[in-house]
Amino acid sequence: QKEVEQDPGPLSVPEGAIVSLNCTYSNSAFQYFMWYRQYSRKGPELLMYTYSSGNKEDGRFTAQVDKSSKYISLFIRDSQPSDSATYLCAMRSSGSARQLTFGSGTQLTVLP
């Protein structure tokens, strides 16, 4: 079993839809959670970072963490064609090297 599971999609939604992207994890030592957006042939770009259970909002993006269920989500409101990308979740436990464990990514397409 992988430490981090993420549905690879692909996921297609119409413009303006609410998108829900999810990851589950098995390692209860994970304390810090991130979402990255990766456009085709580009490096991943950090979108959201959180370390506590609950919701964190940034514009159209909301990151949700449920440590008791080992489940994290990223919600995108009013989705736009420019949101079309692969979304990677990442997480880590406390440690000196700050290594991250990544999900395999979900490919999202927002149709105009």
Next chain:
Amino acid sequence: SQTIHQWPATLVQPVGSPLSLECTVEGTSNPNLYWYRQAAGRGLQLLFYSVGIGQISSEVPQNLSASRPQDRQFILSSKKLLLSDSGFYLCALTPQPRSTDTQYFGPGTRLTVL
């Protein structure tokens, strides 16, 4: 803010040839540096990380090696490339202060081994 440069952007190499990929960073000192590989349609695989000059930790045993000759320079090398070395190579950093914890990625190098 920090900036990561990777060179070259694209590379096509024959099997058995050597490899040298370079990563240089600006805007931060003494960062943690990382090399990842991303195969087509797959997640990120951590290859090496470095917490300082000359300090390299390997995550996956293979024919690749890494070096950090300067604080802001990280190099990925191979003496003889394999077909399985094809992929998208990403350099990343955790800036000072490391309490920020997050990793920031460079633009990547796309390597095709024929």
